[in-house]
Amino acid sequence: MTDDGNTRPRATCRVCGDGLEQFLDLGEQPISQAFVEPGADAEEFFFPLVVGVCTGCAMVQLLHDVPRDRMFHHDYPFYSSSSQAMQEYFAGVAREFLDTDLTGDRPFLVEIGCNDGVLLRTIKDAGVRHLGFEPSGGVADVARARGIRVRGDFFEERTAKEVCAAEGTADVIYSANTLCHIPYLDSVFRGVDALLAPDGVFVFEDPYLGDVVAQTSFDQIYDEHFYLWSAESVQATARRFGFELVDVRRLPVHGGEVRFTLARAGRRTPTPAVAALVAEERQRRLSSIDTLRGFAANVARVRDDLVRTLTDLRERGRRVVGYGATAKSATVLNLCGIGPDLVEFICDTTPDKHGKLTPGQHIPIRPAEAFADPYPDYALLFAWNHAAEIMAKERAFTASGGRWLRYVPDVHVV
Numbered sequence: 001m002t003d004d005g006n007t008r009p010r011a012t013c014r015v016c017g018d019g020l021e022q023f024l025d026l027g028e029q030p031i032s033q034a035f036v037e038p039g040a041d042a043e044e045f046f047f048p049l050v051v052g053v054c055t056g057c058a059m060v061q062l063l064h065d066v067p068r069d070r071m072f073h074h075d076y077p078f079y080s081s082s083s084q085a086m087q088e089y090f091a092g093v094a095r096e097f098l099d100t101d102l103t104g105d106r107p108f109l110v111e112i113g114c115n116d117g118v119l120l121r122t123i124k125d126a127g128v129r130h131l132g133f134e135p136s137g138g139v140a141d142v143a144r145a146r147g148i149r150v151r152g153d154f155f156e157e158r159t160a161k162e163v164c165a166a167e168g169t170a171d172v173i174y175s176a177n178t179l180c181h182i183p184y185l186d187s188v189f190r191g192v193d194a195l196l197a198p199d200g201v202f203v204f205e206d207p208y209l210g211d212v213v214a215q216t217s218f219d220q221i222y223d224e225h226f227y228l229w230s231a232e233s234v235q236a237t238a239r240r241f242g243f244e245l246v247d248v249r250r251l252p253v254h255g256g257e258v259r260f261t262l263a264r265a266g267r268r269t270p271t272p273a274v275a276a277l278v279a280e281e282r283q284r285r286l287s288s289i290d291t292l293r294g295f296a297a298n299v300a301r302v303r304d305d306l307v308r309t310l311t312d313l314r315e316r317g318r319r320v321v322g323y324g325a326t327a328k329s330a331t332v333l334n335l336c337g338i339g340p341d342l343v344e345f346i347c348d349t350t351p352d353k354h355g356k357l358t359p360g361q362h363i364p365i366r367p368a369e370a371f372a373d374p375y376p377d378y379a380l381l382f383a384w385n386h387a388a389e390i391m392a393k394e395r396a397f398t399a400s401g402g403r404w405l406r407y408v409p410d411v412h413v414v
């Protein structure tokens with residue numbers, strides 16, 4: 001920890017105030033998307049990435065939070081539209097809203113964390129009222145250039161009330177891969193309460209604790225992922241703020257997510273999927289400290305296997321290159337202590353990252369074209385959630401004898 005005095009872990013839940021039990025320590029970690037200029041002498045910010053579960057509401061959460069302005073600022077380098085598969089996915093989500101909850105008189109959709117407008121472009125093209133909240137200026141500018149209405153703020157009680165006063169209530173409040181970033185969930189829920197129409201829906205999708213535990217995908221845990229939701233914890237949180245969990249849908253995107261749909265209590269009948277997922281979680285004892293400690297033991301095993309495999313490849317003179325300088329990769333690299341001696345460079349399609357170094361371990365990042373110039377012996381797939389898209393695109397790599405090295409759900413070569 002270099003500043004902010006945030007050295008002691010939280011003892012009580014951010015949502016309900018009950019006690020927290022720690023089960024996983026991923027070590028000192030940098031800001032996952034704070035890529036470093038070569039030769040920069042500014043000291044990097046590190047924080048302890050430690051995870052616990054609430055004994056009251058079962059919410060899995062980080063025990064240290066990072067000041068939000070350190071994560072989401074003008075140079076935030078993640079662009080949702082950089083993946084073709086994600087563009088198609090969000091166009092589909094938008095069309096579904098247009099066909100269901102946005103069919104009334106002058107419907108209005110608000111998105112929390114609209115990024116570069118990957119979802120809102122479809123809403124805008126349909127001529128439907130919309131507003132995206134996006135505090136990261138660079139990605140927000142891309143959305144604005146597409147004609148999308150963006151407010152450059154964090155979504156919280158105050159800003160939500162201002163929108164409601166100026167534009168009226170929202171029929172849909174939606175958030176993808178953002179809500180779990182926000183420690184101050186109480187203010188977000190009070191904002192939703194202020195802004196949502198009486199029969200509106202609050203829909204969010206984020207990585208699902210059940211998938212993280214089942215796949216040992218510990219790299220889903222980093223500074224931005226403050227919470228890991230389960231149906232049980234979301235249901236408890238919804239009740240606490242006067243809402244009800246009325247639908248859940250498992251999603252194959254981003255390595256396993258759930259789309260949670262909340263309505264005001266008593267306004268909609270929950271679908272059978274809600275009770276089914278809650279029952280499945282109870283049967284798995286997903287939120288029990290024993291299950292979560294078992295997960296932590298699996299994380300330690302994957303860490304040791306990965307380091308051993310990479311060390312062995314280096315000793316055999318094999319070239320290993322990383323694929324995708326993702327936020328997730330920061331957790332893996334810094335937990336395992338993997339630097340440029342084990343992974344020569346990481347290729348990535350985002351121009352903002354090229355020529356920079358990964359946070360903490362300082363592995364160089366190069367453009368996608370560097371991958372084939374010449375192909376390495378092994379490619380360590382950090383962007384494993386886009387595996388199908390990437391492996392289809394890089395058929396020439398495997399055709400030339402290259403192999404993919406993966407670490408989810410365990411270390412294996414493909």
Ligand SMILES: [Zn+2]
Nearest residue numbers: 013016054057
């Ligand atoms: Zn709690």
